[in-house]
Amino acid sequence: MDKCYRHPDRPGIYFCQKDGNRMCEECACCHSPNIYCQHRSACVINMLTKQGELTSCAEKLIEERQKHDEKISV
Numbered sequence: 001m002d003k004c005y006r007h008p009d010r011p012g013i014y015f016c017q018k019d020g021n022r023m024c025e026e027c028a029c030c031h032s033p034n035i036y037c038q039h040r041s042a043c044v045i046n047m048l049t050k051q052g053e054l055t056s057c058a059e060k061l062i063e064e065r066q067k068h069d070e071k072i073s074v
Contacts, residue, residue, distance in 0.1 A: 014045050029057035 004010045004024035012022025017039040019031065028045050030037075033056070040046050048054040055063075 016045065017043070025054070028054050029060060031057055033057070 002012045002022045004012045004027055005021040006027050007024050010024035010026075012024060014023045014025070014028040015021070016023065016031070018037045023029075023045075029049060030040075030043070030046055033046075037043070045054060049056050
């Protein structure tokens with residue numbers, strides 16, 4: 001199996017047809033949801049995000065910012 005494009009030690013179980021990237025579960029989100037994608041209607045990442053199975057990129061960024069802010073305030 002191909003590896004995650006950001007984490008080469010993890011399997012890339014999700015594939016973005018638009019960008020051509022494989023992603024692990026941590027990375028799997030639509031990186032450009034407001035830009036046209038001809039594959040979106042058949043996109044597993046998009047479908048699982050809508051169903052609540054995956055976290056959107058926007059939510060992941062908020063979570064990362066909160067964790068970062070918590071580390072700084074300690």
